[in-house]
Amino acid sequence: MDPSVTALFRAILLSGVLLATRTFAADAAANRLVIHTDQGRDKISRNIYGQFSEHLGHCIYGGVWVGEDSPIPNTRGIRNDVVAALRKIKVPVLRWPGGCFADEYHWRDGIGPRAQRPAMINTHWGGVVEDNHFGTHEFLDFCQQIGAAPYITGNLGSGTVQEMMEWVEYMTSDASSPMANLRRKNGQDQPWKVPFFGVGNESWGCGGSMTPEFYADNYRRYDTFIKNYPGNRIYRVACGANAADYRWTEVLMKNVGRRMNGLSLHYYTNPSGDWGRKGSATDFDEAQWFATLRGALRMEELVEKHAAIMDQYDRQKRIGLVVDEWGAWYDVEPGTNPGFLYQQNTLRDALVAGLTLNIFNRHCDRVKMANIAQLVNVLQSMILTDKEKMTVTPTYHVFEMYTVHQDATLLPSQLECADYEFDGKKIPGISASASQDAAGRIHVTLCNLNPNNPAELSCELQGAKASRLSGRVLAAATMQAHNTFDDPTAVKPEAFDAFKVTDNGFNASLPSKSVVVITVE
Ligand code: AHR
Numbered sequence: 001m002d003p004s005v006t007a008l009f010r011a012i013l014l015s016g017v018l019l020a021t022r023t024f025a026a027d028a029a030a031n032r033l034v035i036h037t038d039q040g041r042d043k044i045s046r047n048i049y050g051q052f053s054e055h056l057g058h059c060i061y062g063g064v065w066v067g068e069d070s071p072i073p074n075t076r077g078i079r080n081d082v083v084a085a086l087r088k089i090k091v092p093v094l095r096w097p098g099g100c101f102a103d104e105y106h107w108r109d110g111i112g113p114r115a116q117r118p119a120m121i122n123t124h125w126g127g128v129v130e131d132n133h134f135g136t137h138e139f140l141d142f143c144q145q146i147g148a149a150p151y152i153t154g155n156l157g158s159g160t161v162q163e164m165m166e167w168v169e170y171m172t173s174d175a176s177s178p179m180a181n182l183r184r185k186n187g188q189d190q191p192w193k194v195p196f197f198g199v200g201n202e203s204w205g206c207g208g209s210m211t212p213e214f215y216a217d218n219y220r221r222y223d224t225f226i227k228n229y230p231g232n233r234i235y236r237v238a239c240g241a242n243a244a245d246y247r248w249t250e251v252l253m254k255n256v257g258r259r260m261n262g263l264s265l266h267y268y269t270n271p272s273g274d275w276g277r278k279g280s281a282t283d284f285d286e287a288q289w290f291a292t293l294r295g296a297l298r299m300e301e302l303v304e305k306h307a308a309i310m311d312q313y314d315r316q317k318r319i320g321l322v323v324d325e326w327g328a329w330y331d332v333e334p335g336t337n338p339g340f341l342y343q344q345n346t347l348r349d350a351l352v353a354g355l356t357l358n359i360f361n362r363h364c365d366r367v368k369m370a371n372i373a374q375l376v377n378v379l380q381s382m383i384l385t386d387k388e389k390m391t392v393t394p395t396y397h398v399f400e401m402y403t404v405h406q407d408a409t410l411l412p413s414q415l416e417c418a419d420y421e422f423d424g425k426k427i428p429g430i431s432a433s434a435s436q437d438a439a440g441r442i443h444v445t446l447c448n449l450n451p452n453n454p455a456e457l458s459c460e461l462q463g464a465k466a467s468r469l470s471g472r473v474l475a476a477a478t479m480q481a482h483n484t485f486d487d488p489t490a491v492k493p494e495a496f497d498a499f500k501v502t503d504n505g506f507n508a509s510l511p512s513k514s515v516v517v518i519t520v521e
Contacts, residue, residue, distance in 0.1 A: 101122065168197065204239070237263070357405075401517045427449060455510045
């Protein structure tokens with residue numbers, strides 16, 4: 001169909017969705033949000049909005065790096081279109097080079113003249129040749145181009161203590177030392193700032209199949225040699241648990257304690273719970289919609305239970321929970337390399353992102369960083385590319401809409417809402433979080449998980465009066481709506497005005513299957 005006809009058709013459908021919301025509103029009393037605007041205390045770290053980029057499929061090669069001689073417009077080999085898109089979502093921090101890849105990565109292979117860099121086989125991801133053309137200098141250049149802080153994961157699984165120690169020296173020392181001089185020889189005079197460093201990845205699995213006790217001992221050893229050179233203080237992240245492995249957290253807190261600044265957590269959701277047959281990213285029914293959102297909501301329980309263990313050893317919450325891999329994981333797109341983890345991204349993924357970020361916001365006293373997997377072309381990505389083509393995903397739009405929460409003060413809130421029921425199972429119909437920014441504006445992000453019915457919400461602002469409201473909504477006519485290279489704006493935010501100021505706050509009509517941000521001034 002002609003894209004302009006498609007766009008018109010879509011606009012009619014979406015306005016129908018919004019109109020239906022206002023005309024056939026359900027009982028507002030069932031959904032009540034109370035926001036304590038006078039009780040803000042904890043800051044929502046902007047790093048909760050972090051990203052993850054691995055040498056996997058076309059995330060780095062093709063998605064970020066095209067090389068200086070590419071016809072695709074680039075700056076020092078890095079795609080200009082991808083950089084421009086990422087700047088808009090204010091990526092605060094970017095994790096690299098893995099993932100499982102990190103524990104096979106030897107950083108010295110990725111420095112110096114590119115033509116002389118040795119190739120390796122990426123054994124985890126498709127068995128393809130990794131030519132090491134994207135290495136330390138290219139990654140740190142990319143971070144500077146998008147304005148993100150680098151978060152580098154060191155190789156504890158198959159690398160030596162000396163290798164990790166020298167990588168940190170290479171990047172961050174300004175002395176006349178062997179590694180700093182090697183960096184200078186390779187064209188970078190000044191040291192970089194590397195504020196975040198991970199000591200291994202998934203050391204319970206692809207990073208070395210270790211027990212928590214063995215990893216804790218190894219962490220202590222490797223960490224000892226990670227130096228804070230003048231002008232660079234490293235926030236050290238220890239490898240944390242796989243989903244509900246609470247024993248891992250217990251042992252790490254007990255045996256490592258304050259030697260780490262952050263402890264990671266990895267959790268992915270998939271519609272079937274079966275990692276062999278996860279389900280399609282685009283071809284799914286309501287049962288899979290429901291199961292995916294239910295799986296994503298499990299993040300709250302995981303965060304709370306890991307945080308409760310951390311509280312026993314660290315009452316002052318000095319150690320951050322760093323959810324440095326999360327997101328939805330489906331079967332790869334038909335016809336693509338199964339090792340490349342390339343999946344489309346629909347409105348369902350926007351809901352996964354919206355409700356998960358609301359969970360992180362509400363637990364920002366302990367969750368200090370999170371990194372969705374992954375940045376481009378892999379798993380629940382922000383961006384999809386195909387050679388010179390690029391489109392942003394519904395998940396990207398959620399990250400853009402939620403930028404208002406970055407470094408804002410969390411406003412405690414209570415939500416009572418009707419359940420969304422499917423096939424005898426129930427989940428809460430709405431997800432919410434609220435914050436106040438430095439200018440005093442209140443931002444409320446809301447997700448209506450129900451794909452069939454709008455939700456009427458009454459919001460009480462305790463300690464503030466709403467005078468002016470504005471809003472944006474991400475919604476579509478179908479659960480499976482997604483952006484393609486031919487139709488890159490099928491799902492995009494629209495202005496939202498289905499709200500009314502009340503004596504003590506506001507009422508809003510949330511369209512079915514939508515993510516909404518409302519700003520109160
Ligand atoms: O994000 C894809 C992979 O998932 C990562 O490499 C690994 O850490 C995790 O198992």
